[in-house]
């Protein structure tokens with residue numbers, strides 16, 4: 001099994017993400033976490049680029065215990081000297097020197113010739129080697145560089161003493177087959193290539209950064225450069241967590257692995273997301289909120305029976321506590337039953353069917369059904385609002401917003417005799433209109449003593465829970481109703497209280513205990 005070095009560049013290339021700006025303390029916090037994660041190399045910044053980078057690289061170099069710390073440098077003596085000042089206090093310093101090698105960059109950006117680029121690279125490596133035990137050279141835009149020139153410059157910098165050669169896909173242009181072939185070519189044709197390590201550094205412009213990194217490993221790369229959550233310039237860099245977990249899960253295929261503590265991945269991702277203000281999409285592999293969530297019934301059933309049916313990665317492997325089976329409109333009875341058992345309820349088969357139907361109705365109206373929603377449905381079921389002698393069949397309310405305009409409610413209920421009756425009444429407010437109509441339908445004086453409402457969960461699609469206290473036939477009771485709609489919940493609560501009295505089972509707890 002080959003051991004692949006993980007070179008993290010979250011603090012250098014990651015920080016090149018437009019709009020991203022980490023302060024010194026934040027960089028230090030991330031560096032310590034990267035050290036804990038066990039990355040082999042931390043690229044802490046570009047010391048010559050500005051004073052802030054110099055100080056943060058220096059501080060990180062002094063603080064980090066296990067990882068190698070490196071800093072970026074152009075093929076310029078001043079850059080190399082500055083990098084040395086920043087890195088000299090770390091146990092195992094490395095300098096990372098780069099210059100572009102593609103014709104496009106040489107001609108249009110550097111305004112140099114190939115020979116000048118070659119000479120500058122060799123001279124810089126030679127100079128750096130006098131100061132640093134490990135020198136890495138990057139041929140920027142390697143994947144758009146002719147293989148002949150890439151082979152030539154690589155052989156020359158090896159002769160000058162380089163230890164690691166990085167072949168970046170700077171603009172995210174290459175494909176897995178191409179990059180694999182490029183690494184194989186370099187392994188075969190670069191002089192003394194066996195004395196050094198080859199590295200891959202891929203960008204995600206065409207969404208292939210991770211696939212290209214893995215293909216480079218297949219082609220012979222010994223090191224991959226990547227960032228946490230894939231942050232970085234433009235579309236970002238290859239995502240560290242995706243590469244590391246792909247190697248672990250498919251080590252049978254790659255015959256290679258990293259030495260990272262994978263169970264630190266989730267924490268590292270959270271920290272970088274928080275400190276950089278870059279939100280991780282829910283569907284992001286490994287660290288997205290949905291990476292271990294199963295919502296559709298067939299998947300939930302499979303996972304409940306045997307998690308490997310739909311999970312190739314255990315959540316614990318990457319530091320996620322456990323998988324989740326969120327309930328939604330596509331969920332099935334197996335997962336629903338598991339959830340209600342978790343919530344401490346036991347239901348007979350008939351009751352289960354009825355509550356499951358109520359849950360499905362709710363799930364079609366609400367984006368996500370939370371544990372609190374399920375609890376509310378179950379406690380509504382227990383409180384008998386659906387089993388009562390009066391049952392709400394339909395409710396329609398005309399609401400007007402102008403002052404002095406009364407509201408009208410039209411209600412159909414099924415009576416204890418099984419008859420469906422309809423009535424309409426008005427009120428100063430819509431709840432009062434509903435209650436006046438219900439009172440007429442039931443046909444007895446009913447006194448509303450108290451009315452409370454709260455939302456079960458947050459958000460605009462939250463369930464409403466209404467608790468009422470009313471007196472009917474000289475008996476008083478509390479009643480509770482839960483529904484997506486406030487007026488429907490109000491009607492349920494009212495009928496629930498009446499039903500409790502009719503069935504000789506009034507509830508007299510203080511209303512606060514029910515709210």
Ligand SMILES: CC(=O)SCCNC(=O)CCNC(=O)[C@H](O)C(C)(C)COP(=O)(O)OP(=O)(O)OC[C@H]1O[C@@H](n2cnc3c(N)ncnc32)[C@H](O)[C@@H]1OP(=O)(O)O
Nearest residue numbers: 016046048049050073074075076098099100109110140170
């Ligand atoms: C692929 C990558 O990610 S490379 C790293 C990119 N990161 C950054 O650029 C962030 C930090 N950069 C900076 O702070 C600044 O660009 C600095 C301090 C490095 C340079 O700033 P300035 O002197 O103002 O130059 P500016 O950025 O406008 O232009 C870059 C210059 O460096 C030259 N250059 C580019 N790469 C290299 C290199 N590897 N070695 C030597 N010179 C280089 C360019 O040709 C240009 O030279 P010119 O001024 O003679 O035309």
Ligand SMILES: CC(C)C(=O)C(=O)O
Nearest residue numbers: 098138140141168170
């Ligand atoms: C400096 C180099 C390694 C780089 O970031 C790139 O080419 O993308």
Ligand SMILES: [Mg+2]
Nearest residue numbers: 013168170201
């Ligand atoms: Mg880059």
